Amino acid sequence: MDAAKQVAPNETEPLSWAEICARYPDQYVCLVDVEAVELGSPEIKTGRVVGCGPTRRAAFDPIRDLGAKYPRHSVRFTGVCTEPLIRPSLVIDDETLEILRS
């Protein structure tokens, strides 16, 4: 089958973010046709779910080979992560400094 004509097996209708969280609690979802609350906002207004699962990889797998059909996507976690963000501290050598300045 032409890859461009393939569709993720479980593509939903457009859902609000609240509906997505209620339908797919505490898991990763892969979304297409995402509409943000406003231009450039990280807040999602609506999107179609094309994959879900316990890991980011599992959520994206249904469309991994369907880039022609789904050229743009977004993977989000519907739960709340309470782990603190541990920011990495980059070891900067002279070569790294050149990259940072480029």
Added chain:
Amino acid sequence: MTKLSRSFVRERELIIVDAEVVGPANTTNARLVLDTGAAATTLVPELIEDLGYTRRDSFKKAKVHTAVGEEKGYWLRVAEFSVLGVTTPNFAVTVFPLGHQNIDGLVGMNFLRHFNFEVRPAERRILVELIKR
């Protein structure tokens, strides 16, 4: 002078912004922490793989110190990187796991230094002033 305005989300007192990252296979939107304390912009490995990159596309090894010790990652150039309405082609990022389900990476100073910006926390907005070079 061009001025832009973008909203952000304040989550656990972190500033979360939307990013658009283009790779060889597709384009993805990501949730990144605006981090003026980070020298480099960082993306998590799973996001990089979803875009169609592999570790073989890296051009340099990278090393970070974290609370649990030293971790090895790598540098990679993504085809296009856009945040706050500013787009940079062929942009160098570091790739490391962050161990946080809601965050896909950090926007560091190697991106932010190319323009002026003003964070307005109470309004949840960031004002961007593009600089002509």
